[in-house]
Amino acid sequence: MNTKKIVLPESEIPRQWYNIMADMPTPMEPPLHPGTGQPAGPDDLSPIFPMALIEQEVSQDQVIDIPDEVLEKYLIWRPTPMYRAYELEKHLDTPARIYFKNEGVSPAGSHKPNTAIAQAYYNKMAGTKKITTETGAGQWGSALSMCCSFFGIECKVFMVKISYNQKPYRRLMMETWGGNCIPSPSNQTNAGRKILEQNPESPGSLGIAISEAVEAAAMDDDTKYSLGSVLNHVLLHQTVIGLECQKQMAIAGDYPDVVIGCAGGGSNFSGCALPFVRDKINGKEIDIIAVEPASCPTLTRGPFAYDFGDAVQMTPLLPMHTLGHSFVPEPIHAGGLRYHGMAPIVSQLLLDDLIRAESISQMETFQAGITFARTEGFISAPETNHAVAMAIREAIKAKEEGKEKTILINWSGHGLVDMAAYEAYLSGKLADHALPEDEIHRALDDIAPLPKPKQYKPGTIL
């Protein structure tokens, strides 16, 4: 019998996160204060983040020790198994070897707890009593609720109201873990009240929810704010994924030619990819692909610019690929990929040609998810299906070219709480709509007046 799962013993779990900022050929541009337009320093961030996380946000150390208390919690689901997708290979009749790293084995069903547990820990150490955050579809809010419960921290999640009403299961997961989930806009914050005054029926948005969570944290000394993607320290924590994959590839006696992850804010993609980007910087030939939805093509159609992280312009300006903070993506089912911006680290790596980006339309991703489920068994989250679809493209290409090739997918989570999305697909209710050029241009106009990052490279902007 062939080995199906490449399993890393607990004793081999990585003891350090990998910080790519130490190795990037182009140094990162700093975030800017939204009021002054000047580089934002640690003091600007300290009202909402504990200092340990701010230090990680700006650290240039190549590796950062994972505290024992975090490692202990990681063991609940880590090391995660890396699978060889024999049945998918057979079905595609491809010479490619396809592996997938199963981050769906965490209790929350996704990669999100990798950083949630670290953030909860550092907050606990800093004396934080309560953490606020926002969530769209609920993957992040549920992961953070779980991790806060482990450390006895109160967790308040502002959940986009339309998702709160339409997706009760993830809200219920938060509550089962003791989290307090509130539909946003709420009347608990000035930001929320202001929106409700203008429109009592507002369905909410991630931008509004971020504003509410940040405000709730800033107003109270014992309360901090937590973000589930985009920022450097979040990507740092996720690198356990790729570090494990490297050890598992060694066990399998293989090494990836292609590394694939879906990208919304950039954290699961980076978690798997960054350790391989280091290898690429050191001379390895690897094709590293971030896959985004055609309806929210941040990396493939957005310029690299300074932009706000939220819709209401409260956060620092980040140097990133962006579709403009006023861009409202179609309500596709991959809610975790509906973000106008992209992690600055991912954006910079794209500029430096260390990774590439592809966009895929919704129908193709669900078709890929069905193929995957009927061959490998596991039902992927709609976000994850973007990575699966890209892997299938690459496997078919390998067949056409008659080339052996090793493909690694970061399988970021299962879709058992997202079955309504599959219903829409299976019942023929989904269709792809082209994203009009002018819709992007309109949103891009909003970022034109903002400062331009120095690292601007002509040719990378559409």
Add this chain to the structure above:
Amino acid sequence: MNTKKIVLPESEIPRQWYNIMADMPTPMEPPLHPGTGQPAGPDDLSPIFPMALIEQEVSQDQVIDIPDEVLEKYLIWRPTPMYRAYELEKHLDTPARIYFKNEGVSPAGSHKPNTAIAQAYYNKMAGTKKITTETGAGQWGSALSMCCSFFGIECKVFMVKISYNQKPYRRLMMETWGGNCIPSPSNQTNAGRKILEQNPESPGSLGIAISEAVEAAAMDDDTKYSLGSVLNHVLLHQTVIGLECQKQMAIAGDYPDVVIGCAGGGSNFSGCALPFVRDKINGKEIDIIAVEPASCPTLTRGPFAYDFGDAVQMTPLLPMHTLGHSFVPEPIHAGGLRYHGMAPIVSQLLLDDLIRAESISQMETFQAGITFARTEGFISAPETNHAVAMAIREAIKAKEEGKEKTILINWSGHGLVDMAAYEAYLSGKLADHALPEDEIHRALDDIAPLPKPKQYKPGTIL
């Protein structure tokens, strides 16, 4: 760091199932033909089951080889990890060591694929083109749909109509795996049409769905029927769970004093327990506990008698603990435990004092589930919470007695597709109702005219 997960390498996966019928001190009574009342032989079963499964149903061989093709599929989720529940122990401040075997890592989220894959395989070998089955909450129907898709067999699932309407997620899982899920009663069978004539608004029942699935299989040469619990061959396939646990306990340098599983039809309980029952027969002291809902107390309040497996009296008569085939349990959220009967093997082991049974009311099980989720992370299925609640009782008892004790839970599945049940609990909508004596007595009257099994032991009937 302490080892959290005791992981068995793939090379150590059990190669044989354990057949307890070879070791039982009291031989099993045969099933009876529903028409003649005479022992039902292989020929009576061959219209609906392939011969290989019928042979396993009556086999007296102590071990039965697991075919390579089944082993290969098992590797998708097996060996499953066995966890040490340090955080739960700490929370309960108990001297007990608590382990749980995580069967929730299968793509379907439960132990059900352990037998589904074997049944799909033997049917494939026998040339079966289509398999029919029934499902209540949908765990079994989804597991069988997945396994049929692996072997290219068509799968038709008759799902109790009220669950079909109330629990769309598991139906959608079936459809994602290519299964055809039909609300029962349907107009595709005589049984269904008859019910619909009497009551077009019938919400359906497991009994009706079984009748429809059996009829659909019996009518067509290429179609067979499949059952997800109760029968000997189903319990046989599930023994991989306990066989792995024994190897994992050896790795941990430990051995259970208490083995706990929830029991509806008896398959997950048996899967974990039977290999330990063998040890008990051979002289080991082990307390082996089947836990059932207080509202469906088959083992704790039902007599051992011949009874039908279904409500409409189509199946063979089985010698088992039963509440009567007309007993309709309360609509508790642990749908998988709402069965009037119990596996004949489990029933006989209880008679022979090799296992014991306890019943727990719904509120206590959800309270246990919340405690488990907030300490160990994983959200259990409502069925599984019965086992968790019993383990908590035993751990508290160990504390009160000041005794070290090793407790093993068969954690049969996660509850991410059952969050509506948690909602009912968290919102205070659940309450426990005592099960009136006369309700049981009424249903028991229906089995009085049936033949009595020889192994009747006075004192075991309430």
